Amino acid sequence: MQARLQEIAPEERTRGQTNALSSIDRNIARYVAQQAAAETPEAPANSISTSA
Numbered sequence: 429m430q431a432r433l434q435e436i437a438p439e440e441r442t443r444g445q446t447n448a449l450s451s452i453d454r455n456i457a458r459y460v461a462q463q464a465a466a467e468t469p470e471a472p473a474n475s476i477s478t479s480a
Contacts, residue, residue, distance in 0.1 A: 430456070 433441070433449040441449070 430449065430452045433445055433452070436445060438446075
């Protein structure tokens with residue numbers, strides 16, 4: 429759907445098409461960010477130091 433909306437010249441898109449394309453772009457960006465965060469292992473919140 430994103431590709432179809434992008435094929436329409438910006439001056440020919442309706443307001444609804446422009447809003448839909450913006451929403452799709454935001455959702456894809458959020459998905460990519462979430463996937464990147466999921467691939468990065470997080471350090472434990474309560475790490476125990478064994479050095480004295």
